[in-house]
């Protein structure tokens with residue numbers, strides 16, 4: 001799995017804003033200040049036990065991008081079509 005695949009996979013389960021990450025499945029939120037703690041999903045969430053550290057996952061993915069390929073920089077530098 002490439003870093004881009006991992007990033008897309010991450011975004012399929014999480015939504016991130018300036019300082020919080022939200023589970024797309026149960027809507028639980030975690031502030032960046034609490035990123036060293038386990039993410040608390042709703043007990044009915046399908047990610048309840050599977051994905052409990054979204055900030056660390058995101059950090060690992062962005063670190064992988066920094067090491068391997070520039071695709072994220074190219075895509076973010078592309079001008080918006082109008």
Ligand SMILES: [Zn+2]
Nearest residue numbers: 023026041045
């Ligand atoms: Zn959840």
